[in-house]
Amino acid sequence: MAVKNMPRERIEKYVPRPIEDKWANEWARTGLHETPNELPGKPNFYFLTMYPYPSGQVHVGHWYATAPADCAARFLRMRGNNVLFPMGFDAFGLPAENAAIRNKMHPAEWTESNMAHMRSQFRAMGAMIDWRREVVTCYPEYYRWNQWLFLKLLENGLAYRANAPVNWCPKDRTVLANEQVIGGRCERCETPVEKRALEQWFFRITKYADELLSFEGIDWPERVRVMQTNWIGRSEGAEMAFPVEGHEGAEIRFFTTRPDTVFGATFVVLAPEHPLVAKITAPDRREVVEAYVERAARESEIERSAEGADKTGVATGAYARNVFTDELVPIWIADYVLASYGTGAIMAVPGHDERDFAFAQKYGLDIREVISPDGTEHASLAEPYMGEGVMVRSGELTGRRSEDGKRAVAEEAKRSAIGGPSVTYRLRDWLISRQRYWGTPIPIVYCDRCGTVPVPYEHLPVVLPRDAEFTVEGGNPLAKVDAFVRTTCPNCAGPARRETDTMDTFVDSSWYMYRYLDPKIATAFMDKEIGRKWLPVSQYTGGIEHAILHLLYMRFVCKALRDLGELWFDEPALRLQNQGMIVFDSRKMSKSRGNVVGPDEYVARYGADTLRMFTMFMGPWTQGADWDSAGIDGVSRFLHGVWRLALSARVPGERDEALERDIHRAVQKVTTDIEHYHFNTAVAALMVLRSRLAESAGPTRDEGIRTLLLLLAPFAPFIAEELWARRGGTYSVHTQPWPTYDPDIAKAEEVVLVVQVDGKVRDRLTVAAGVSEDAARSAALASEKVQERLRGREVVKVIVVPGRLVSIVTRPAAG
RNA sequence: GCCGACCUAGUCCAACUGGCAGAGACAACCCGCUUAAGACGGGUCAAGUGAGGGUUCGAAUCCCUCGGUCGGCACCA
Structure with a gap:
């Protein structure tokens, strides 16, 4: 060369x-x-x-x-x-x-x-x-508005205090939101989370459950939309109640997505924490039930799920009336029923629910088929049938499609005032209380006389006191700061205590x-x-x-x-x-694993521009990447190459149309790639442009270098600025207009047309880029190599893909 | 268990609405520069697209089955 x-x-x-x-x-x-x-x-x-x-x-x-x-x-x-x-x-x-x-x-x-x-x-x-x-x-100028937000939400019924079983991390000694519990463990320290009943502050996010399911008017990735939708977990069904036999006024309320299976509800299960448990338990069952409830409270979710599919539970000795079959069904408690979802109770339909089936089998409870795929009754079920079908053994509704049955049962429940159609969400209200020091104080005062009193807006911010003791034993250091805790009631001026919980940093x-x-x-x-x-x-x-x-x-x-x-x-x-x-x-990467890669050494060795471009070059941004610095030299060499190119002496020569086309192509490619966040391919396009320019000459080369620096500016701002300045550009390269491209120039003048006969490439023809379909077809058929292949055969079909290929389909000539 | 994404040269990754599998980079190898090594510059090499089947004139791309990797959810009634 x-x-x-x-x-x-x-x-x-x-x-x-x-x-x-x-x-x-x-x-x-x-x-x-x-x-x-x-x-x-x-x-x-x-x-x-x-x-x-x-x-x-x-x-x-x-x-x-x-x-x-x-x-x-x-x-x-x-x-x-x-x-x-x-x-x-x-x-x-x-x-x-x-x-x-x-x-x-x-x-x-x-x-x-x-x-x-x-x-x-x-x-x-x-x-x-x-x-x-x-x-x-963490500055009061900021967090006072957290407190303001809290008071506003409180005023409007969107913040409230409740005693609720909460996720407790024994190591961090604080409560966690559901979202911060990953697989039963604390998101931060991976300690198994325990359940505790505490007075806590909540934000009523569930009020917006339905609106949060709609992503109208925003362009968010499908993946995120799906994850949020699943998290909110909307379920449609019915809420109904069965009266408890022998306890006037007591009833078991439950939610089901399959009201059509109610005729198969052969027992009822309460969560161990259900408030009715103590009331309805039969005297001779009391001891067993209390032991079970206690054990369930003690066990972490990890321990519970470690038992896997093996469900445990005990009978309360009480009975409820299935108002649809008019039968008495036993009331059990079991920890596979969650206190925090729905009403904390279920109607168990072993014939049509996997969990209920397993439970019924283990404890010898009635399993009844009430939905049949084809409408014929079966004497027994080897496994639960979860699909839709025809209702059987379902009183007046027998013979109906289960899809209709859902509505019919829900309406019937409404008519008889025991329930009706209902929607339940997996989403829980957002628990914001944290028993930690380093957070926004919740602006609440507890007064013996006035109760729970919000701090008036004009008293904000409630400043986090500086003096606190941080000890290994933990607990909330804020609770031990007397000068903070002791205050006067904004209402009656009497002695009062401040809330010592702080807000979730979310x-x-x-x-x-x-x-x-x-x-x-x-x-x-x-x-x-x-x-x-x-x-x-x-x-x-x-x-x-x-x-x-x-x-x-x-x-x-x-x-x-x-x-x-x-x-x-x-x-x-x-x-x-x-x-x-x-x-x-x-x-x-995490500190606790000790595998955090520090960028400073790379910055020192290669410069920030190289590291910037390297993070973009590793692969598709949306996909993430495994950090491997092996490729960083490639980016570094590129920038060295740009440097030499931009500072090299002019090379005399003619205008170069092919180069001009490459420049426009590069602008087009880099522009659309950044628009789509395809940084890796944009960097590759810059690399192509650099090597093209390195072997070029003439005025087009100078224009190309200028364009290259502009295109490079967002990726490698320092070197672009330096070279721009050295080449006499006005400060700053970053406020220059982005180069434009002409799609017509970017387009190739000539294209290589591939000609296939029966799927095999037989010839390549160089034709003008804008060649018509007809012209392409005749050119292909006129090719000698193609003619050779067509001998003795008959053309069935010719497919022309403009600018790309002509595909000729043949069969043996008749006769 | 359920839902989703992904699987292409030794490695990281490209490939438009299905149209010649390769844009770029790393590594390897060769050449140049160099006293030498490194660094630097230039070049060469390399896969038929995880496996099997299907649709199609034509499949990395669409469909089905299976395998692997990574996420999300996980007794949610």
């Missing part, structure tokens, strides 16, 4: 670090990342990415989340939008408290120093963060996107004037691990605030894009 033999030009070596430091300073000095609330002629675009927990270092997981998001945000800015890309810290939470116990350092100090370090790391990354808008949730993150707009405003949770310019969020990105928890709470709070007249939209974020998780050796 000609280029190869030319004397190598002496070009200064690319040394990333000094350049990156220089531009980071320059950007800060010139306020390049400060987004105004309005920019004439440019529409606002709110690009939100999930804020991190200030664990102490920005690890590669954060890079994986942030660098591609930043790339997309920068792209949108170059495309003419006024883009807001804020960042903050989810600064409350357990690790700070645990660190306090370990290191004798106050959680506030620990958090503060972590945030300082992480801010500088984000700066090194080059992300276009507008730090003037930073939100830090409360903080359920509305932080509103606070970014003006984190300083002291008169409201958000500056609504500014809010109208930005909200709802145009694009939200974040880890798929938040598909349920955070994203559901955030939607709920948005709807609640809307109903309180504080917001004017139904959904907080119009579009959502989830990146996959970054793992190490196929395992989640």
Whole structure:
């Protein structure tokens, strides 16, 4: 190759670090990342990415989340939008408290120093963060609005206190939301969770269950929608009640999705925690029942499910009347019935439910067929039949389709005032109380005279006291701070005690996107004037691990605030894009596993630009990746190559139309790839363009280099800025308009047309790109090689795919 | 157990609405540069798409069965 033999030009070596430091300073000095609330002629675009927990270092997981998001945000800015890309810290939470116990350092100090370090790391990354808008949730300026939110919800019946069996983590010594219990274990420390009955505060998210099932008007990934839908778990059916025999007024209420099977309800099962258990248990069964209830309370969910399909239970000795068959059926208790779902009781239909079948078999209870697939009665059932069919042994309803029977039974229940059609959800109300120090104090005071009294709005914030003792024995340090606990009642001025529970940190993150707009405003949770310019969020990105928890709470709070007249939209974020998780050796990275990969050494060795591009190059962003730094050299070589290319001397030559086409193609490819978050293929397109330009000459080469730098800017902002400046471009490359492309130029002039005969490629013809179907067909049929194959055969069919191929189908010629 | 995603060169990954399996990168190998190694630059090599079946002129792509990996849910009545 000609280029190869030319004397190598002496070009200064690319040394990333000094350049990156220089531009980071320059950007800060010139306020390049400060987004105004309005920019004439440019529409606002709110690009939100999930804020991190200030664990102490920005690890590669954060890079994986942030660098591609930043790339997309920068792209949108170059495309003419006024883009807001804020960042903050989810600064409350357990690790700070645990660190306090370990290191004798106050959680506030620990958090503060972590945030300082992480801010500088984000700066090194080059992300276009507008730090003037930073939100830090552990500052009173922030959390006073958590308290305000709590009071608002309380005022409107959306927050309440209840004694409920809750998930208790014995290690963290706090209550957990259902969402924080993974497989019966604490999400954080993996300790088996216990059940405890405690007075706790809840947010009434279930009120919005149905609305949360609708994703209308928002463009969210199917995967997240499915996960949230399953989590909410809407079930349609009927609620009904059977009276308890010999206990006037007592009845067992239950929910069923199969009211059509009620004629097969041969017993009733209560959860061990069901309030009626003590009342109805027969005297001779009392001892056994109490022992069972006690054992069930003691056992963790892990222990319970460890018993697997082997169901346990005891009879109460009491009976209920199945009002449809008019039979007396025994009432049992068993822990396979959950107190927290439906009414905590079921009608058991062993013939048509797997669990009830197993239970009935074990305890010798009646199994009756009431739904038959074909309408014929069977004497016995070898296994339960769960499908639809024809009702049998069902009184007046015998012979009906089970689908109709559902409605008929529910209506009958309504007519006889024992129940009616009903909907139940798997979703439970959101338990927000945490027995920990490092969180938002719940603004409630308990007064002996006035009871539970909300702290008046004008007394907010209830400030978390600084002095607290953090001990290994745990318990809530806040409860031991006398000066905090002891207070006066806002109502009667008498002595009172403060609530010492703090809020779940998911409360903080359920509305932080509103606070970014003006984190300083002291008169409201958000500056609504500014809010109208930005909200709802145009694009939200974040880890798929938040598909349920955070994203559901955030939607709920948005709807609640809307109903309180504080917001004017139904959904907080119009579009959502989830990146996959970054793992190490196929395992989640976590501090406890000690497999967290720190990015700093890579930044030191290769520069931030290389690491940024590498996080985007590893594979499809949505898919996640196994961290393997093996490929990072490829990206590094690419940037070195761009450096040499951009600083090389001009090469004299003619205009190059083929190169021009390649440039337009690259612009097209990179543009559409970023739009679809296909960063990996966009990087590949940049690599192609670089190598094409490296072997080119003339004015088109110069234009191409300019275009390459513009395309590179969102990916590798530092080197792009440096090279742009060195080539005489005006500051900053990041405020230049994004290059445009002409699809006509990008299109190839000539294409290779593949000609198949009976599925085998027989010839390739070079034809003009826009060639008509007819022309393609005749060209193919005219080909000599094709003619050879057609000898003695008859053409049955010719398929033409414009610009791609001609497929000729033949059969032996007749005769 | 149920639901979903994924499985393509040694490795990570591309491939539009079904149309010649390859864009890019790593590794390996070769060449250049170098006293040498490394670094750097240039090049070469490589799979018939997890297995089996089906639909189609044509399947990595659509359908069915099975296997593997990873998620979500998991006694939810």
